[in-house]
Amino acid sequence: MSLRVGMVAGEPSGDLLASRVMQGIARQAAGSRCEGIGGPAMQEQGFEMWRPMHALTVFGYADAIGRLPSLLNTYFSVKRRWLRQVPDVFVGVDAPDFNLRLEHQLKQAGVPTVHFVGPSIWAWRYERIHKIRAAVSHMLVLFPFEEAIYQKEGVPVTYVGHPLAEVIPMQPDRLAARARLGLAPDVRVLALMPGSRASEIRLLAPRFLEAAQRLLGQDPTLQILVPMVNASRRREFQALLQRHPVANLRILDQAELSRPIAWDAMEAADAVLVASGTATLEAALFKRPMVISYVLSPAMRRLMQWKSGQSGPSLPWVGLPNVLLNDFAVPELLQDAATPEALAAATWTALTDITGAQTLVQRFTALHRSLWRDTPTLAAQAIIGEAMHGAR
Numbered sequence: 001m002s003l004r005v006g007m008v009a010g011e012p013s014g015d016l017l018a019s020r021v022m023q024g025i026a027r028q029a030a031g032s033r034c035e036g037i038g039g040p041a042m043q044e045q046g047f048e049m050w051r052p053m054h055a056l057t058v059f060g061y062a063d064a065i066g067r068l069p070s071l072l073n074t075y076f077s078v079k080r081r082w083l084r085q086v087p088d089v090f091v092g093v094d095a096p097d098f099n100l101r102l103e104h105q106l107k108q109a110g111v112p113t114v115h116f117v118g119p120s121i122w123a124w125r126y127e128r129i130h131k132i133r134a135a136v137s138h139m140l141v142l143f144p145f146e147e148a149i150y151q152k153e154g155v156p157v158t159y160v161g162h163p164l165a166e167v168i169p170m171q172p173d174r175l176a177a178r179a180r181l182g183l184a185p186d187v188r189v190l191a192l193m194p195g196s197r198a199s200e201i202r203l204l205a206p207r208f209l210e211a212a213q214r215l216l217g218q219d220p221t222l223q224i225l226v227p228m229v230n231a232s233r234r235r236e237f238q239a240l241l242q243r244h245p246v247a248n249l250r251i252l253d254q255a256e257l258s259r260p261i262a263w264d265a266m267e268a269a270d271a272v273l274v275a276s277g278t279a280t281l282e283a284a285l286f287k288r289p290m291v292i293s294y295v296l297s298p299a300m301r302r303l304m305q306w307k308s309g310q311s312g313p314s315l316p317w318v319g320l321p322n323v324l325l326n327d328f329a330v331p332e333l334l335q336d337a338a339t340p341e342a343l344a345a346a347t348w349t350a351l352t353d354i355t356g357a358q359t360l361v362q363r364f365t366a367l368h369r370s371l372w373r374d375t376p377t378l379a380a381q382a383i384i385g386e387a388m389h390g391a392r
Helices: 012-028 040-044 060-066 068-084 096-108 128-135 144-152 163-167 174-181 198-218 231-243 261-268 278-285 298-308 320-325 340-352 354-371 375-389
Strands: 004-009 033-038 048-052 089-093 113-116 138-141 157-159 189-193 223-227 249-252 271-275 290-294 332-334
Touching: 004 012, 004 068, 004 096, 012 033, 012 040, 012 089, 012 113, 012 163, 012 375, 033 040, 033 068, 048 068, 068 096, 089 096, 089 375, 096 113, 096 128, 113 128, 113 375, 138 144, 138 375, 144 157, 157 375, 163 278, 163 354, 174 261, 189 198, 189 261, 198 231, 198 271, 198 290, 198 340, 223 261, 231 249, 249 261, 261 278, 271 278, 271 340, 278 290, 278 320, 278 354, 290 320, 290 340, 320 354, 332 340, 340 354
Parallel strands: 004 033, 004 089, 033 048, 089 113, 113 138, 138 157, 189 223, 189 271, 223 249, 271 290, 290 332
Antiparallel strands: none
């Protein structure tokens, strides 16, 4: 059996997820063809790319508004093409604003639709579940607790695990990572990760750098690693570094690393000071103590409150490790609480509390095991099943 699979992934994380799903489909339905919007990892698996994923990549609401004509053109183009030549199944990977609209149209036309990566309705805008139910034939979710949410709401769902849990080692090798980066085995190391968006660099990096200055006052030999996602973020960070100079700081570029730029930094580190996001989960899978922080501009806070109808998230935590452990396992310093003094104090504890670090290793190892599944196989089974049974 071979399938024609429509797919849309809108950013690098989605490209990697989709490429793993394609591997699973190829093993179970040889000769299947995947087509649509994606990136280089999908192309390596034989993806027929109609448009590149950067056609959908936006950084915040302002960027989305500015690129609205291009986004609409992309949306109507692929929708018309799939309505003319109906695929056996459609798989939308993350990018919910784009994919849920497209999935709704395709499902109404009789196309089974699968959405991979559930929107964070457990934190913001739970009412989106009604849109999801109307648009999606089957949800594939990354986290175990999400399965019960969709089951309760009558949305077919499969927990497929988080692909990062497969590729990040259960037992990280700090000494090997330090050797790769040319660091002494006995030096104290901090991974400083202020985010991948321009707004995050602008709002978080000065606080992180001032915190690092204070930490160097306590340990002048502290080594600080700062992975940067691309050249633009590096330029923005370096401009701030000139205003907030920090000794012993090394910026890491992808060219220096054989894996994602942040992984060697986290594996080599004693602790991580990190912007809230997927990087917090990566740090947990590397079993590292961390301090999570985030700062929104007043305008962005108002916009999010208006769009969501909430003054804040529905859960007491924002960091994924804390959400998954249902506890403040690691500190979160957000908004006005994210002062350089508070960040430095919490990070110093993360760097020096040996007993606390050992406890986190145990908790994060259990978390890692809970997230490990054969994601490509489980996802492919659900997708092929929907293709065989048709749209519901």
